[in-house]
Amino acid sequence: MATRTPGSVLFRSLKALQVYGANTDVGKTVVSTILCKALARATPEQQAWYLKPVSTGPLEDADDYSVSRFSPETRTKCLFQYDLPVSPHIAARGSKLPAFNDNSILSQVYSHITECHKAGPGTLLLETAGGIHSPTPASNSQADLYRPLRLPVLLVADARLGGISSSISAFESLHIRGYDIDSILVWENRQYQNHAYLHDYFKPRNIPVLALPPPPPRDNDRARDHEQMSLYYEKVSTLEKIDAFVENLSKNHEARIEKLTSLSTRAESHIWYPFTQHKDLSAKDIMTIDSAYGDFFQAVGQSNAEVPNSEAPNLLEPTVDGSASWWTQGLGHGDPQLSLAAAYAAGRYGHVMFAGAIHEPAMSLSELMLQNMHNPRLQRVFFSDNGSTGMEVATKMGLTAASQRYQHAKHDIGVIGLKGSYHGDTIGAMDCSEPSTFNGKVHWYEGRGYWFDFPQVKLKAGNWIVEPPSGMENGFGPATEFASLNDIFDMGTRDQSLAASNYRSYITEVLGRLQNEGKRFGALIMEPILLGAGGMLFVDPLFQRCLVQVVRQNPQLFTDSSSPSTETASPPSSQDLGWSGLPVIFDEVFTGLYRLGRFNSASFLGVDPDISVHAKLLTGGLLPLCVTLASDSVYEAFLGTEKSDALLHGHSYTAHAVGCEVARTSVQKMMEMEKTQEWSVFQNDWSSSQSNTIDQESSQVWSMWSQGFLHQASLSPSVESVVALGSVLAINLQDDISGYNSTAARGLQGRLRADFKDFSIHSRVLGNVFYLMMSQTTKMEAVRRIEQMVLASLTGSS
């Protein structure tokens, strides 16, 4: 049986707290001992536990020994003991113990806490080593190591000179990692009075500061020292304020549970959810997320007994964020680097006016994006707040440029796109898509344009095929098999194929017919490769490539034939960066920035768009920001003598510094991952040459999802076909009804949420399409385990 993945700990009958120190030698163990003694006295029917995961120094001085000596009722434990009295990372180097990585420490800590819980009700104190950032045996910060547990913190402040500063800084370092500080404890000191200052400082932050009499100075005579400490502990652990403190620990624990378990009911009463039919939604359907770290939500379990006993499960279940939180996650949740980047920009700028102004994060991000698109057309960056607004900006750009050249009327102009496309929820972005479930009932929505049906890429019953749209086998020929997904992406070869020539003829013919019908167009808009909201539809890249080719090479198709414009540009040479035919807009909001395994998804088509829109992964999955990149040729259409000729669009928080700094950090981090071949373990599985060396220049396509898994899944009787690229997996399930109104994927979704011991999987479905999407930082073992779960769920076993 799979063991549970270590995650947050929240048992009703076990209070687990983490003791951090503002520095080393501030009295963590003395505080722990006092509390353990007080707990034993206050609740003798319950157990007090003390856990020191990692300890350094001679065994006879070890903290767990000291606690058990003075508080014999407490059950103490140390998991990793090193002899040298230095930081664990140095002690580990000199030790004969095996090298422990952070994961193995975390697992053992998690198991130990679970065992304590099973043994009956009580309180557990987990005492850390040194200061909060003291290194783990594997040289990372222990504040990061223990973060997944997210235990409430008792921070022992520093009472010495300088201790105000180190205590506040320690608090801040924990806080920006998403820890909640339950209370602060500190020795009284008449001279420095740190306790008084800290009390006032933390009062408006709702963190109580408890000042305690300091222990007597260490006596070198062990017996006398022991005796003095015994007296000290007896006195301090029976203070009234300690009783009150211990009682508060219980109250806070219950208040946390009460608050957390009430959230779904409160949400049902007052939240209006996006894309949600509330008629079918009750509180029990609402997932309460206590926190998230890496790939996991820590979510309130679906069947939590309210009885506080040792059989009751952990209230919080590690739950894979299987939709990458609506396609946004790149670096996993709770990344401290992104948290610091956000805070740095907030501290340096807040938000500053952007119209007519510039700041470093916006400029650096702009240059980073332009340089790494490797598209010489793109020279300008326009900022907005999300994919939908970024697409409105792109559309305004395209329509203005085209109608200026072709002298089209202002309203009488549409876009060319693909069926099933989706570009956002604001009316202008909706207007770029054909009528569908998403927009059909929206007032003021009016699909403006023409949308091509297109051939799709699928892995069907073990074979990669390109399948023509139904009813169009005549024009495109029957479904074609390919030896590999890579062959489908071999644009060099396929460009010369009969398929390409069929595609071009068909497209030219349709555009000619539309022109004759008097239809006027202002832009070609496409999501390269993968149409997300439309149902994770995988477009034949050759078809999209041909569409761009035909549009660019035939500007005469877009003039008003009744009054031929003299301004029609001739087909561009390869050096010409001006737009031709129509401005080509790529909506890479979802597909760009490594979602499909590459910096941009235009590169799969070998096509340079005139306008490219990027959001979602742009900030690594932290907060909204969008960039619309454009060519000078498009930009120049807005230069004029009048202000009203300008692109009159701009949100108050345009290019907000926090978003720009977070985006710069995360884009750089993902680029660094590519450079250091972090994904080679996945790429190896897709390498057709069977070689273990990945050619950096290679045009190999790859996915985090293994070829073997896809093959097996595609053979399941309930599966129509599967596709995968980059971190995206989509499984098209057999159903009589297809599309958004199908409920075929619900069963699979439900089994993945409930059937597994180690963790569960939260997913979103699109009608009969079940999909999963990981972060760019997800480890191979996690993906492989999820693959097992999916296969088991497809066949009905778990």
Add this chain to the structure above:
Amino acid sequence: MATRTPGSVLFRSLKALQVYGANTDVGKTVVSTILCKALARATPEQQAWYLKPVSTGPLEDADDYSVSRFSPETRTKCLFQYDLPVSPHIAARGSKLPAFNDNSILSQVYSHITECHKAGPGTLLLETAGGIHSPTPASNSQADLYRPLRLPVLLVADARLGGISSSISAFESLHIRGYDIDSILVWENRQYQNHAYLHDYFKPRNIPVLALPPPPPRDNDRARDHEQMSLYYEKVSTLEKIDAFVENLSKNHEARIEKLTSLSTRAESHIWYPFTQHKDLSAKDIMTIDSAYGDFFQAVGQSNAEVPNSEAPNLLEPTVDGSASWWTQGLGHGDPQLSLAAAYAAGRYGHVMFAGAIHEPAMSLSELMLQNMHNPRLQRVFFSDNGSTGMEVATKMGLTAASQRYQHAKHDIGVIGLKGSYHGDTIGAMDCSEPSTFNGKVHWYEGRGYWFDFPQVKLKAGNWIVEPPSGMENGFGPATEFASLNDIFDMGTRDQSLAASNYRSYITEVLGRLQNEGKRFGALIMEPILLGAGGMLFVDPLFQRCLVQVVRQNPQLFTDSSSPSTETASPPSSQDLGWSGLPVIFDEVFTGLYRLGRFNSASFLGVDPDISVHAKLLTGGLLPLCVTLASDSVYEAFLGTEKSDALLHGHSYTAHAVGCEVARTSVQKMMEMEKTQEWSVFQNDWSSSQSNTIDQESSQVWSMWSQGFLHQASLSPSVESVVALGSVLAINLQDDISGYNSTAARGLQGRLRADFKDFSIHSRVLGNVFYLMMSQTTKMEAVRRIEQMVLASLTGSS
């Protein structure tokens, strides 16, 4: 002459650096001495300066004495010396020196640095006291006190056991306040090897760590100690790596200037600005913002000589953010509390999926908003990313509810609003406004609705008046004088007036006519009181109140008269929370959340809207977030058996945790300011009873701008009229052309940017309207000084 407001320091010929310590007693002064000696040796033609602003402990041990003893070439200075060897906040209490607040310390530090600069080229080291958060004499954190200077930091790390943790935490506390860390220095220590760990830790963060031989242990014999230290200094200050380090300080200084001064040119090449005609924009028009704090940008000055000499001015000019960064600022720039709130949510959640899920920050913010609107209709919260998208959501809500009741067709439906209104830049939000400069040339824009012209409130030549729209004196009567602005807002009295009855008749007549013309409407949409983008137009609140009354009391005006609906609701009783006539939408994106002095601006009208939209100040001015609050009666229109009946809108980052946590923090902070009467100094000026006690329940209107100033400004020959409410001031300038195309306000704008010694003012103008907008945290002295500047600029003197 006014003295310069202390701000960031960046002189070409003076390198100024700040020495912070990871803890007290880590060797800041020894490091400073080493560097001073090395500087004197490396650049004997330049001056080395050492400044210890605040020192505690006996004079003979003072740090500046020590530096000058061992580095006699260095010019040292201490500004505030306390005898007690404790933290400055305790030392100050026991001292005979006057109590110094942070501002006076900052001013003296700033003056001293400026004097050093004038004395010739060199390097200045500013050594702080204790650890980074050590308290100032006024008990605040010194990291906050010195933040406005934003000097590059030399962080002296802690080489002792536990020092890894305290050094990293100190770095994080500085970083989240927007400090840049130039380098880290630390003593070598074989046993703990902190220097090695820190070196590896900070390498990917691009911060070099320099390890130095530690000083000899202190010798109690002063003479011997002196001798040993002299030898130590001679040895260490001549190390090759110290030479390299000192050279790097220069390189980094020049690189910073180079980077900063190149930003505007790089921006000109690649940024596409919002609402900006680029044809007229050159690099010199682009304001480069190095950082911002409180009310001030630290912006690269407009006339910076490139010669590095002691006459050249500070490259950075403190510049008032006079547009509140496009109307967003509430708590000032660089607020550490908001920075921490952002980082906490990032660390705890990142962004987590919101559809069908809930997290604490979203729920708390929702309840906070619903409870404090004091509008019993509002029960539901829908999240989006900015005001424009929030208005699209509101419009979708309103149109669906109305056309469901009245059976209107999907496209054939408009909104009722006011002329000059503006609701955002996305097409759907644009469609809610009449054609104007902002949207007239936008493709797909189509104003859908009817917009009433309206009477305006003005202070004209010293008198508060309500002025009818031109050409409508017949219906509304001539301009009416009022004794005070307060009287204009006295809805109880004015509701019974002839004006109210005129307004109602007029509105009823117009709506009847529109109905007869076959026009169909789905919502009444208004910005209460102040139409921002339309030109800071101040609407007579009585007119808006009457508009709502007429719409709600006459549902028969909105039915299709050719096929009377049986579903027409009767006029609502006061208990009825259902919408009547049309859903009433208030766009409080700009006017809400204390911008006009109150939590919401609906309260000025005494009207409860059915839908209310809030953004901008929602996050205190940090990042984009919007809430659309709605009544259950509107919400119920979306309950249905089909998914497509739901409100199908939702951005990927819906209710992102960072935004929600920042919003919760800032809304609570502003509410706390109201509760503790932080604005009473401003309110007193507006108290008509001449009393100094502010009645909490009072309906008094007030502004940060004083009545006397408004009166004087309104008398200026160049001024047509002025208005002010809350933090907003608008001055309507005389011009033959009025509106967005006027350039009348440019002169005033230019004088405020250039003419003053203490600070300059950055402002945005709207045609002939000059406006200023402060934060909710701006102090009265600043507002009064700005008033002086405006008056001086209006009359042409400075």
